[in-house]
Amino acid sequence: MATLADFKTSEKSWWCPGCGDFGVLAALQKSLVALDLEPEKLAIVAGIGCSGKIGNYVNGYNLHVVHGRVLPSAMGVRLANRDLTVIGVGGDGDAYAIGMGHFMHALRRNVNLTYLVMDNHIYGLTKGQYSPTSDSGFKTKTTPAGNIEAPVRPLTTAVAGGATFVAQGFSSWQPQLAELIQAGVRHPGFALINIISPCVTYNKVNTYDWYKQNLTNLASDDAYDPTDRVAALTRLNATDELVTGLIYRDPTSVPYEDRVAHLAKEPLAHQDGPVDQAVWDKILAQLG
Amino acid sequence: MAETRGVAWKIGGDQGEGIDSTGDALATVANRMGYYVYGYKSFSSRIKGGHTNYKVRVATVPVEATTDTTDVLVALNQETIDKNVAEVPAGGLVLADAAFHPVLPAGHAGAHLIELPLTQIAKELGSVLMRNMVAVGASAALMNLPLEPFQDYVARRFGSKGAAVVGPNQAAVQRGYDQIRAEAGHLTQIRLGDPHPGDRVVITGNDALALGALAGGCRIMAAYPITPASDVMEALIKWMPLVGGVVVQSEDEIAAINLAIGAGFTGARAMTATSGPGFSLMQEALGLASMTETPVVVADIQRSGPSTGMPTKQEQSDLLQMLNGSHGESPRIVLTPSSIPEAFADGMDAFNLAEQYQCPVLIASDLSLGLWTQSVERSVLDRTRAPIVRGAMVTERDLEDVPSGQFKRYALTESGVSPRSVPGMKHGQFLATGAEHAESGKVSEDPANRVQMMQKRFRKLEGFAREGVRREGPADADMTLLSVGSTVGILREAAGMLAAQGHRVGLVWLRVLAPFPTRALIEALAGSRRVLVVEQNATGQVLNLMRTHGIGHEPRFHSFLKYDGVPFTPGEVVQQAAAVLDLAEVL
Numbered sequence: 049m050a051t052l053a054d055f056k057t058s059e060k061s062w063w064c065p066g067c068g069d070f071g072v073l074a075a076l077q078k079s080l081v082a083l084d085l086e087p088e089k090l091a092i093v094a095g096i097g098c099s100g101k102i103g104n105y106v107n108g109y110n111l112h113v114v115h116g117r118v119l120p121s122a123m124g125v126r127l128a129n130r131d132l133t134v135i136g137v138g139g140d141g142d143a144y145a146i147g148m149g150h151f152m153h154a155l156r157r158n159v160n161l162t163y164l165v166m167d168n169h170i171y172g173l174t175k176g177q178y179s180p181t182s183d184s185g186f187k188t189k190t191t192p193a194g195n196i197e198a199p200v201r202p203l204t205t206a207v208a209g210g211a212t213f214v215a216q217g218f219s220s221w222q223p224q225l226a227e228l229i230q231a232g233v234r235h236p237g238f239a240l241i242n243i244i245s246p247c248v249t250y251n252k253v254n255t256y257d258w259y260k261q262n263l264t265n266l267a268s269d270d271a272y273d274p275t276d277r278v279a280a281l282t283r284l285n286a287t288d289e290l291v292t293g294l295i296y297r298d299p300t301s302v303p304y305e306d307r308v309a310h311l312a313k314e315p316l317a318h319q320d321g322p323v324d325q326a327v328w329d330k331i332l333a334q335l336g
Numbered sequence: 337m338a339e340t341r342g343v344a345w346k347i348g349g350d351q352g353e354g355i356d357s358t359g360d361a362l363a364t365v366a367n368r369m370g371y372y373v374y375g376y377k378s379f380s381s382r383i384k385g386g387h388t389n390y391k392v393r394v395a396t397v398p399v400e401a402t403t404d405t406t407d408v409l410v411a412l413n414q415e416t417i418d419k420n421v422a423e424v425p426a427g428g429l430v431l432a433d434a435a436f437h438p439v440l441p442a443g444h445a446g447a448h449l450i451e452l453p454l455t456q457i458a459k460e461l462g463s464v465l466m467r468n469m470v471a472v473g474a475s476a477a478l479m480n481l482p483l484e485p486f487q488d489y490v491a492r493r494f495g496s497k498g499a500a501v502v503g504p505n506q507a508a509v510q511r512g513y514d515q516i517r518a519e520a521g522h523l524t525q526i527r528l529g530d531p532h533p534g535d536r537v538v539i540t541g542n543d544a545l546a547l548g549a550l551a552g553g554c555r556i557m558a559a560y561p562i563t564p565a566s567d568v569m570e571a572l573i574k575w576m577p578l579v580g581g582v583v584v585q586s587e588d589e590i591a592a593i594n595l596a597i598g599a600g601f602t603g604a605r606a607m608t609a610t611s612g613p614g615f616s617l618m619q620e621a622l623g624l625a626s627m628t629e630t631p632v633v634v635a636d637i638q639r640s641g642p643s644t645g646m647p648t649k650q651e652q653s654d655l656l657q658m659l660n661g662s663h664g665e666s667p668r669i670v671l672t673p674s675s676i677p678e679a680f681a682d683g684m685d686a687f688n689l690a691e692q693y694q695c696p697v698l699i700a701s702d703l704s705l706g707l708w709t710q711s712v713e714r715s716v717l718d719r720t721r722a723p724i725v726r727g728a729m730v731t732e733r734d735l736e737d738v739p740s741g742q743f744k745r746y747a748l749t750e751s752g753v754s755p756r757s758v759p760g761m762k763h764g765q766f767l768a769t770g771a772e773h774a775e776s777g778k779v780s781e782d783p784a785n786r787v788q789m790m791q792k793r794f795r796k797l798e799g800f801a802r803e804g805v806r807r808e809g810p811a812d813a814d815m816t817l818l819s820v821g822s823t824v825g826i827l828r829e830a831a832g833m834l835a836a837q838g839h840r841v842g843l844v845w846l847r848v849l850a851p852f853p854t855r856a857l858i859e860a861l862a863g864s865r866r867v868l869v870v871e872q873n874a875t876g877q878v879l880n881l882m883r884t885h886g887i888g889h890e891p892r893f894h895s896f897l898k899y900d901g902v903p904f905t906p907g908e909v910v911q912q913a914a915a916v917l918d919l920a921e922v923l
Binding site for chain 1: 360363364367537538539543547550551553555556558574575577578579580581582584586587588590591592594595596597598599600601602603604605606620621623624628709714717719720723724726740741757758759760761762763764765766767768769770771778779
């Protein structure tokens, strides 16, 4: 059984001191141990930005892709080998700006993978431009007079878009975040976990203290039913998405790969023999 | 009877009128009888309406190009006559539906106009839909082909729909055949000669590519529909379940290639297929595959560009993009199939090459090769023609002594190729990143490391050993015709015509564009007095590529270009070659 040390690498972090991403990394590594995974069965597919560096710090088979393309690559990994636990990671820019097209289709396809979006409402690595989740009025280098756009509502969009698992965590609330990650990995389908991960350098508005004052926690609401899609949308609307916990889960979820007719049980990655003669004859018989 | 290089039959009408299925009927039957066929479809980017035509060349020898002329033109409307009669020679036949009161335009009186009430006969038999079957029967009579193979075809094609469908369709074929025999049989001089029965199929280059991919171990395919590449995906969607694989119709081409890269990283053989606009969207990901040394196969079935261009028209203008597309400098392999057998071979070998050299392998096909049909020996489609070779890989045993997380995925080796692990192998974990990295995969901006890694990635291709150039005909030719892709079949036809005129003509074609087969090409052209580089683009991409490798600067090299969307005809090439031969004599 793997320990926390087994999921660490010798790489020193490039994140700023105090960055929320440290909390995400810690919760992820704790979850991997709690899930009783082995590093060789773990694939992390990460995007571009501060969040994308997380794969450098976790021992696993990690693919660091081009900006915004985490989800198609992660789908390819999962289809190639269903024995792997596949975790996609990106920031709010990677997921909801350049990658938004893929996000919408991942929701309805429901491939069995977990998607961690480290959301800080700002572009950090490019040094302080507004992001698709930045609040209206938010001042940045590219919105000097305040953001004139309305923010993306990723959780509402996900629930409405056909997601089968939607949750939100906060990097400072470790036990809940780790529980959500584990529940997401166990969920048979696509699991979105939006993680509030404050940027201490470029976002002086949405700070740790700000979130602690404004977030409500679903864990303290016994009456909330996360399998009720309409209730989920209502709660997200009422809280302006400032809520943590499991927001929605479809208990009937069947992952994409289980719906692919005749998909081989053994990993496609291991198939390297010639096509069976009988199968080949059958194919050639179809030709004109 | 002597061998014939073919009788050309063409049917034309509005799109959506069953032109394709009628052409397929003739091509399939002629092929089954033992003739060699080449089918050429001309169509537009719309679903219904607009002129479309389908030309089938039937010969007693293998043919890989269409002809300049049409011997039998079947017209379902006047527009078909107006647009195509110019290629019907004196004595040629125009079979037209009497329903539209066809007329031959002035200046084409040498052709015979045969009016047949196709629509009327079909209606009498129960449905105007059978008009094309009446035309098929009439065509059989005009080409002096026996009726039985056509009736067998109808029985097979409509068999699943029952006797109520087969019977009237067979009657339609019979009526068309009988009426021509009775009324116009004396007009036809067509004698095809004896067929050479064999075990052949009529397939497209796209089908051959898909079959090759399947035989080459491809088990994951992702693509977004685009003309003229969609058939590759559609063929694999039919066949992939038989081998347990999966085809994903992705939300765009960016998703398609990134999905394939994810699968390739994981160890599955994966591909995508697209055309110009989609290929443009894939450029960034090509760099990722090159940088992370991830095997992936991308087929570009080229069409007329730039931008939307002419989506249903032929061009060979993505070649330089395939060589250099993506920012930075990223090594890749580019294969150029020119025929059905080569499309099958490249579809198959691409996966071995991608894993052996751990880089993207691009297949530069084109619309004419991808969509037009040809007879090919079934034995060409050999699932065992090359064994699956996975290239340098470590085993779990090799990794036993490697501390977890310490595997050097990008170890610097003499060949540049580093043995790779795939997910699932214990102690083989590593980071594959598009950022510059050290041997371990860890991100590194160290200048010395950067240089070593760039050199390593390029060094891999220095030992590239696949055949890059092919040649036919005399080495000391008066003229060698040179091209890539579907143009090669046309040049072969033209070379035969030039040889028949007494010229010593050779044919050279490139099988690989990257890494460029410089030495092999120099050797192949060494004895040739003149070289005519024939390509279907506006800027001479192949000749320019040759010149960057030091070949083609001398005055013996000539360029012949076409970029109107219509493939060269053999006659056009012969004419240009003759002009260049004359020119050279003056020099």
